[in-house]
Amino acid sequence: MRRSTVSSAAAVLALTLLPGVSPTTAGAAPPGDRPFPxxxxxxxxxxxxxxxxGPGPTAWFGSRVDGDIYEVSLRTGEGTVISQGPGTPSVGMKSDRQGRLxxxxxxxxxxxxxxxxxGDVLLDQALTTxxxxxxxxxxxRGAAWFTDSSKAQLxxxxxxPGGAPAAAVTTVPLTGEWVQGxxxxxxxxxxxxxxxALLVVxxxxxxxxxxxxxxxxxTEVDLGGASLTAGDGMLRHGRTLYVVRNxxxxxxxxxxxxxxxxxxxxxxxxxxxxDPSTSFDVPTTVARFGSHLYLPNARFSTPPTPTTDYWVTKVRARAGD
Known part of the structure; x- marks a missing residue:
């Protein structure tokens, strides 16, 4: 269900103005509302x-329904739509240090x-037809690189130089050992x-x-026989590569x-x-803040409705050690 966008601090202040309500009992945060839920x-x-x-404990998520961009504080879990979509999907995303998504x-x-x-759209660029x-x-440093799951090309x-996008697109066919299938x-x-170089799954x-x-x-990366079927979003942190298998x-x-x-x-x-309070349900992409990973759950196996629940799961980056 949709979370309230009213902060817990504001709620406590409002309750102290009501007769017979103690700020001590009213302000006690339930376990699910602890910092960085x-x-x-x-x-x-x-x-x-x-x-x-980021930078900082702020995340953005895109909607497959209409392309809306939703901004969330990782500290509180509260969020709001900052940019209305064009009616087409928003899928993979990356942000830069200048606040561009x-x-x-x-x-x-x-x-x-x-x-x-x-929330303004700085560029809406056709990449292919x-x-x-x-x-x-x-x-x-010099480009944003996009994959196409339907075509063997990037x-x-x-x-x-300052990181701003330029309306210049180059199509780069995938050759060599690439097998489209x-x-x-x-x-x-x-x-x-x-x-x-780039890594593509x-x-x-x-x-x-x-x-x-x-x-x-x-060139195929030698993984010693490990398979990455259902490989989706990827995140590299140093020499560690996290691959979401949705x-x-x-x-x-x-x-x-x-x-x-x-x-x-x-x-x-x-x-x-x-954490026992959360779960995976077809996670798709991943980002890291501090020692934790954050993954949105696309729930591809659940028929979507206007009231279907969706959530983000936090997990320790070194879970399983």
């Missing part, structure tokens, strides 16, 4: 997919850039630890690829070589690692 409620019927975070547009074939302070699913995005949206192809995207084949951003040549309700934790040409599965975060 383990479960954060999203608006009913929101249908989340992507998450972007880069949003993959799913079936619209577009990328949007949103000012998180004002025809059937497409622009799924995820990663930011590098899209480079140029960024100016049937079903969803390229999904989550990240960078290698050196930052010199194929959801259907379960293979992870290192991609040369200059040529699009893809319908398996787990996170694969990969320790990468510096070049990203190889890696090994070091642990898997599952529902057993969660």
């Amino acid at each position: 383990s479960r954060i409620e999203l608006p009913d019927g929101f249908q989340p997919e992507g998450i972007a975070l 880069f949003v993959a547009g799913g079936t619209s074939g577009t990328a949007r850039v949103v000012d998180t302070e004002t 025809g059937t497409s699913f622009v799924n995820d995005v990663v930011l590098t 899209y480079r949206l140029d960024r100016e 049937t079903g969803f192809g390229a999904n989550g995207i990240s960078t290698t630890p050196t930052g010199r 194929n959801s259907t084949t379960g293979l992870l690829y290192r991609v040369d951003p200059a040529t699009g040549e893809a 319908r398996l309700n787990e996170i694969a934790v990969i320790e990468l070589s510096p070049t990203g040409r190889s890696g090994r599965l070091v642990r898997t975060i599952t529902a057993g690692d969660l």
Whole structure:
């Protein structure tokens, strides 16, 4: 259900003005309202997919229904819609330090850039035409890179020296060892630890690829036989790569070589690692704040309605150690 946007401090102040109400009893926060809650409620019927975070304990989520952008305080769990969507999906997202949110547009074939302070759309850029699913995005110094799950290609949206988007798009076909297969192809995207190449997961084949951003040549990353089927959003923290395996309700934790040409599965975060107050229900993407990961639950297996519950799950980044 939808959480109230009234802060607990304001509620206590209001209650002290009522006769016979003690601020001590009225202000006692229930376990679910402790700072940095383990479960954060999203608006009913929101249908989340992507998450972007920070700097600071602020996160943004995109709706698959209409593209609305919802801002949440990780400290309190309270949130509000800061930008009305265009009526098409908001899927993978990344934010920069200047308060710009880069949003993959799913079936619209577009990328949007949103000012998180004002909610204004700074850029609404077509990346491709025809059937497409622009799924995820990663930011590098000179560009925002988007995957397309329907086509064996990436899209480079140029960024100016200060990080602002430029209306210049380059389509980079995936070549080399890339195997598109049937079903969803390229999904989550990240960078290698050196930052010199891209990492892209194929959801259907379960293979992870290192991609040369200059040529699009893809080389399979040697994972020692580990599979990443159902691989969705990815997050790299140093040499650790977190890969969300959506319908398996787990996170694969990969320790990468510096070049990203190889890696090994070091642990898997599952529902057993969660706080008892929360759960996974088809998590899709992941962001990290401090020692915790945050994942929106898309609930793909649950028929969506305007009153369907959606939430964000917090889990320790080193769960399972």
